[in-house]
Amino acid sequence: xxxxxxxxxxxxxxxxxxxIGEAAAGSGVTPKMIRYYxxxxxxxxxxxxxxxxxxxxxxxxxxxxxxxxxxxxxxSIDEIRQLLGLWQNRRRASAEVRKVAQxxxxxxxxxxxxxxxxxxxxxxxxxxxxxDERPECPILDDLAGVGGGSSEEPQ
Amino acid sequence: xxxxxxxxxxxxxxxxxxxIGEAAAGSGVTPKMIRYYxxxxxxxxxxxxxxxxxxxxxxxxxxxxxxxxxxxxxxSIDEIRQLLGLWQNRRRASAEVRKVAQxxxxxxxxxxxxxxxxxxxxxxxxxxxxxDERPECPILDDLAGVGGGSSEEPQ
DNA sequence: ACTTGACCTTCCCACCGTGGTAAGGTTGAG
DNA sequence: CTCAACCTTACCACGGTGGGAAGGTCAAGT
Numbered sequence: 001x002x003x004x005x006x007x008x009x010x011x012x013x014x015x016x017x018x019x020i021g022e023a024a025a026g027s028g029v030t031p032k033m034i035r036y037y038x039x040x041x042x043x044x045x046x047x048x049x050x051x052x053x054x055x056x057x058x059x060x061x062x063x064x065x066x067x068x069x070x071x072x073x074x075x076s077i078d079e080i081r082q083l084l085g086l087w088q089n090r091r092r093a094s095a096e097v098r099k100v101a102q103x104x105x106x107x108x109x110x111x112x113x114x115x116x117x118x119x120x121x122x123x124x125x126x127x128x129x130x131x132d133e134r135p136e137c138p139i140l141d142d143l144a145g146v147g148g149g150s151s152e153e154p155q
Numbered sequence: 156x157x158x159x160x161x162x163x164x165x166x167x168x169x170x171x172x173x174x175i176g177e178a179a180a181g182s183g184v185t186p187k188m189i190r191y192y193x194x195x196x197x198x199x200x201x202x203x204x205x206x207x208x209x210x211x212x213x214x215x216x217x218x219x220x221x222x223x224x225x226x227x228x229x230x231s232i233d234e235i236r237q238l239l240g241l242w243q244n245r246r247r248a249s250a251e252v253r254k255v256a257q258x259x260x261x262x263x264x265x266x267x268x269x270x271x272x273x274x275x276x277x278x279x280x281x282x283x284x285x286x287d288e289r290p291e292c293p294i295l296d297d298l299a300g301v302g303g304g305s306s307e308e309p310q
Numbered sequence: 311a312c313t314t315g316a317c318c319t320t321c322c323c324a325c326c327g328t329g330g331t332a333a334g335g336t337t338g339a340g
Numbered sequence: 341c342t343c344a345a346c347c348t349t350a351c352c353a354c355g356g357t358g359g360g361a362a363g364g365t366c367a368a369g370t
Contacts, residue, residue, distance in 0.1 A: 069298045074273040094284050122259060133250065143242070
């Protein structure tokens with residue numbers, strides 16, 4: 001009897017299932033993240049062997065790859081939840097998907113603009129800094145809120 | 156005697172000190188963050204009234220503004236630690252400051268490039284998606300890893 | 311002198327997404 | 341039968357920030 005149970009994983013493998021490690025290797029999502037996504041309800045609870053090992057069929061691994069790709073494109077967990085829902089809904093309108101994607105593009109644009117703003121300012125400051133042995137430094141002056149003068153220290 | 160101690164904050168105020176709320180208002184750093192930065196050792200422990208209230212003189216508030224500005228430019232706490240050190244070191248070489256800033260610019264560039272890569276891909280996908288009532292959707296196809304065909308769902 | 315509300319203090323918990331690690335059970339091959 | 345490589349759950353951490361509870365203090369109005 002314990003012998004029989006002990007074979008369960010081998011049985012599953014013969015039936016085309018992967019354990020979490022193989023599913024991870026096949027999808028690019030780490031085992032850790034797979035469990036985490038499951039705990040969030042992003043993935044439905046995996047099937048288990050009697051020993052409690054999670055097992056994944058090829059369709060499950062496909063879902064994992066979908067999630068991975070979506071993360072690579074910067075979608076948040078919540079956005080991925082929506083995308084997964086649309087993917088698995090045959091009656092979806094592509095307009096819905098497009099809306100999610102466009103909203104995400106807008107988010108990306110905002111972040112990019114933010115970073116570029118920082119970049120522009122820093123570039124300016126670096127440009128005006130001699131970058132030599134002397135202590136005078138427009139970068140510190142700016143951070144210190146000096147309108148334009150020599151790097152004053154507090155106190 | 157307890158009366159005398161109770162006056163300590165008023166004394167400090169007369170002497171030009173601010174409590175944490177005023178320091179926050181004057182620097183743009185929230186009281187929460189001020190305490191957090193102090194706990195990290197980014198700021199040296201604030202002076203206290205006998206009642207335990209933190210008090211800040213104008214130079215301290217100046218430091219807070221410096222930190223705020225640096226955060227606004229995307230510097231990490233650790234980078235700010237370095238910048239503060241340089242700011243307060245009269246023997247610094249501006250080259251040191253410039254190096255920190257340039258390293259940060261490189262980090263920003265990397266993040267920007269990453270986000271722009273996502274943006275480009277998404278833009279492409281959105282461009283090819285009809286965005287109508289029909290379920291066919293190149294965006295989902297891409298996420299699902301379909302080389303180029305109709306949006307296939309798993310199972 | 312007393313109440314009241316706005317402040318302060320410390321402490322812990324949450325987020326997001328990921329990584330680590332510890333303590334224990336399973337598996338599969340030598 | 342042993343041993344390494346896996347699996348399981350359960351915690352803690354990061355960077356920064358926000359929220360809130362429980363308690364103390366301050367200043368102003370009555």
